[in-house]
Amino acid sequence: MRKNAEHALNKAGITQLVGQVHAVAEQYHCHSARAQRISYDIASPIAVNVAVADSEQSSINVQRLQGLSFAQHRPFGEVVLKWQLCLAQQTVIKQQYPTVQGPNPSCLLHESAMLQRLKGQSCSPALLQTIEETVVFLKHDWQLTVIVISYYPLGSLKNYSQHNELTNSRKVALLLALAQSILTLHQAGWTHGDLKPSNILIATEQPDLQLLLNDFALAMPIPTLSPIASSITVSSMSTANSTALILPKGTPAYLAPECWQGQGTSIQSDIYAFGIMLFEILTGTKPYQIACADTDTQEERLHQWAVAHCQQPVPKLPASWQQYQPLLDGMLAKTKAKRCAEIVEIIRVIE
Secondary structure, eight states, X not given: XXXXXXXXXXXHXXXXXXXXXXXXXXXXXXXXXXXXXXXXXXXXXXXXXXXOOSOSSOOEEXXXXXXXXXXXXXXTEXXXXXXXXXXXXXXXXXXXXXXXXXXXXXXXXXXXXXXXXXXXXXXXXXXXXXXXXXXXXXXXXXXXXXEEEEOXXXXXHHHHHHHXXXXXXXXHHHHHHHHHHHHHHHHTTEEOSOXXXXXXXXXXXXXXXXXXXXXXXXXXXXXXXXXXXXXXXOGGGGGOXXXXXXXXXXXXXXXXXXXXXXXXXXXXXXXXXXXXXXXXHHHSSOSOOOOOOTTOOHHHHHHHHXXXXXXXXXXXXXXXXXXGHHHHHHHTOSSGGGSOOOHHHHXXXXX
């Protein structure tokens, strides 16, 4: 695809745009902002997140820039800024032609609305502020959206697990706290759609362990129909190929088989992702792995993940955790009809 030089950005241009984001945030009392993570979508048939180019000279045709920054806020103290910049015309197009699988995964306004709905439910971080502004850069209008949430110094479940020696009792406590947060979300009438350790925050450790769900970009209302009413078989995956692969939203390592076959998220797909995390918390490794070569395309890697989730048997827990094997089998069942129906069932077993 031919690049439009008017919005082709190199590293220096991206840095300038991030600076404008922080300048706008400062007008809303978010001071001393510093970028923690930046990614962007390029102009291609399939948008892909990539790392910021190392070269000052190389440029990319950017359609959307998004990131995470830390800042000091008066009067809230340390806060997290989740922000995105979209070309104004792209924002209009995405609003007019939403995807069939739900809200755009970059839509912070959807996430802001979700955090508002969940206020007081004790399963999500506190939303402190939502900012919407237009930023002019390189002769284009960019729509800026920022949501300001509380900062939790204990970090994500992923970081917590990597930097702490977890006893068996602590692992069980983490599973129970996580199950309770997911249950609260489901009781509020929503599924998450992208459950994984990096999207779980450790809110408090003492006196009671509390976990919060984060990143609600893919959250969807729970269908009125029974979530197990439309189970499908997975035998068709034996002939799957990359040209026929459905590209689902979410994180490949945690996606339920039905998500690879065109179905939307449900209570059961959240339970499947929780099952992946249960194995991960108890053993320190993911239950399904793929072998990727540097030359593999994105579709080839996704195809490997699809086959892993749809065809590989549920892995066995080590002997020390065998009491949870029947539970894991139920959480990672290949069809929704055979999967655990509700989080409360899981809580009873773990307790």
